[in-house]
Amino acid sequence: MKRIYIAYFTDSWHSTDSRTLIRVCSNKEKAIKEIKAYCKKYRISFTQADQYHLETISQTQCSERDMEFEIDTQTMD
Numbered sequence: 001m002k003r004i005y006i007a008y009f010t011d012s013w014h015s016t017d018s019r020t021l022i023r024v025c026s027n028k029e030k031a032i033k034e035i036k037a038y039c040k041k042y043r044i045s046f047t048q049a050d051q052y053h054l055e056t057i058s059q060t061q062c063s064e065r066d067m068e069f070e071i072d073t074q075t076m077d
Contacts, residue, residue, distance in 0.1 A: 005031040006072045009038070014059060014070055022069075028058070031071045 005025045011018035023034040032054050039046040050060045050069065059070040 002076045007031040008070045035069045
């Protein structure tokens with residue numbers, strides 16, 4: 001079985017309906033890099049706290065933005 005890591009941006013409440021795909025990646029580190037690249041491209045702040053939260057709980061929290069980021073892990077057969 002193979003795992004994939006799906007990077008999204010969401011509303012501040014991480015509601016499923018608000019998810020917008022950033023990229024599907026082969027590992028969590030790549031997903032975080034894609035989120036950072038997205039932030040750079042669109043001039044969105046990305047902090048050390050964001051990095052820590054993505055590494056530990058797979059989502060950003062309590063940012064001063066009107067959006068958050070999330071990484072969903074799925075297992076494929």
